[in-house]
Structure formats: C-alpha cells, structure tokens
Amino acid sequence: MLLTAVSAWRGLVVVVGLSLAAEGLYYVISHLKRLRERRPAQVLFFPAPVTCVRPLLLSSPGHCRCGLSHRESALSCLTRLLISARRSLDVCVFTISSLELSSTVLAVHGRGVRVRVITDSDYMALAGSQVGTFRRAGIEVRHDQDTNYMHHKFALIDGLTLVTGSLNWSAQGIFGNKENVIIIENTDIVKAFVEEFGQLWNEYDPAKYSFSPQR
Numbered sequence: 003m004l005l006t007a008v009s010a011w012r013g014l015v016v017v018v019g020l021s022l023a024a025e026g027l028y029y030v031i032s033h034l035k036r037l038r039e040r041r042p043a044q045v046l047f048f049p050a051p052v053t054c055v056r057p058l059l060l061s062s063p064g065h066c067r068c069g070l071s072h073r074e075s076a077l078s079c080l081t082r083l084l085i086s087a088r089r090s091l092d093v094c095v096f097t098i099s100s101l102e103l104s105s106t107v108l109a110v111h112g113r114g115v116r117v118r119v120i121t122d123s124d125y126m127a128l129a130g131s132q133v134g135t136f137r138r139a140g141i142e143v144r145h146d147q148d149t150n151y152m153h154h155k156f157a158l159i160d161g162l163t164l165v166t167g168s169l170n171w172s173a174q175g176i177f178g179n180k181e182n183v184i185i186i187e188n189t190d191i192v193k194a195f196v197e198e199f200g201q202l203w204n205e206y207d208p209a210k211y212s213f214s215p216q217r
C-alpha cells in the first residue's frame with residue numbers, strides 16, 4: 003500500500019516536472035519570437051549616390067583604390083544585407099542587370115551559400131541582363147512561362163529576412179529612379195514570401211518549360 007502511494011507520488015512529480023519544463027520552453031520560444039518581431043523594419047530609399055561597394059564583397063577586410071567614393075549609402079546597406087546570407091539567398095526580381103548587385107549575388111554563391119534566382123523571361127533576354135553570368139557561374143535561374151510579367155522585386159536572406167519594394171536590380175533603379183526597399187523580419191510576412199518563392203520555383207521547373215530565352 004505504502005509502495006503504491008510512493009509510486010503514485012513519483013509519477014505526479016514527473017508529470018508536474020514535465021509540464022513545467024514544456025511551459026518554460028514555450029515561454030522561451032515565444033519570447034525569442036517576440037524579440038525577433040520587435041526588430042524594427044528598415045526602409046531604404048533610392049536613388050543612391052554612385053559609390054563603390056567592392057570592399058564589402060571581400061571575404062577579408064580590404065581596400066579599393068578606385069576613384070569612386072566608398073561611403074555608406076542605400077546601395078551599401080542593401081549589399082551588406084545580401085552578403086550576410088549564410089545558408090540561402092533567394093532572389094525573385096523582375097530585372098537583374100546591376101553589376102553591383104549581380105557581383106554581390108556571385109560573391110554569395112562563391113561562399114558556398116545556396117543561391118536561387120527567379121526572374122522575368124522577357125527582361126532576362128535583354129542586353130545587360132546578368133542571368134547568363136549567373137548560369138555560367140553555376141547559379142540556377144528559373145523564369146516565368148507566360149506573356150504576363152514576373153514582376154516581383156524581393157529577396158530572402160536565409161529564409162529569415164525579406165527585402166522587398168519597388169527596386170529593380172538595375173543601374174537605372176539604383177542610381178536614377180525614385181525607389182523604395184523595405185527590410186522586414188516579421189515571421190508571418192517572411193513566411194508568406196518564402197511560400198510564394200517556393201510555389202514559383204516549382205511552377206517554373208525547367209522540366210515544364212515550353213520556351214526558354216537564350217541567355
């Protein structure tokens with residue numbers, strides 16, 4: 003009788019202990035999630051001044067002796083963010099012709115990060131598109147398959163940070179036009195864009211292509 007009571011007591015202690023541990027874990031996860039979501043969104047406005055961002059792409063600190071300014075700008079902020087990718091960089095942008103941003107994508111790829119690019123089939127065929135350079139470097143690029151535009155302009159860094167706005171990745175967009183880019187880490191918004199990228203990536207599987215521009 004006494005042994006049964008002791009066993010029941012031990013069982014109760016274990017159950018209560020596990021419940022407290024689960025509640026504690028839930029609290030820690032919720033707290034971390036709230037901390038992430040409290041990180042303020044950031045907005046970049048373009049056009050940016052013409053500056054050189056090459057030093058940001060070096061794996062070790064270095065200097066560039068070109069004649070351009072190397073001061074901070076909306077372009078340097080965007081470059082720092084993209085180059086910070088450690089696991090993945092998913093780019094879904096209508097026009098990609100900027101030498102600065104394509105060099106950044108190539109540098110990320112060169113560090114062994116998984117890079118995937120989705121773009122528009124009409125604009126990837128135009129002179130200046132960097133799609134051919136990406137493909138020659140071994141980066142997989144997929145494109146839409148209809149006459150409507152793949153008009154998104156967003157990128158996902160490590161599936162955790164979203165960069166989105168009006169900016170095409172072109173010299174005209176970066177150095178000429180009035181454009182905006184918002185950097186967001188809100189988990190619900192990022193999740194929606196991760197799902198959109200995944201859905202488009204599957205939809206534009208080359209096995210389903212009816213045409214492919216020569217790039």
Ligand SMILES: [Zn+2]
Nearest residue numbers: 054056066068
């Ligand atoms: Zn320079």
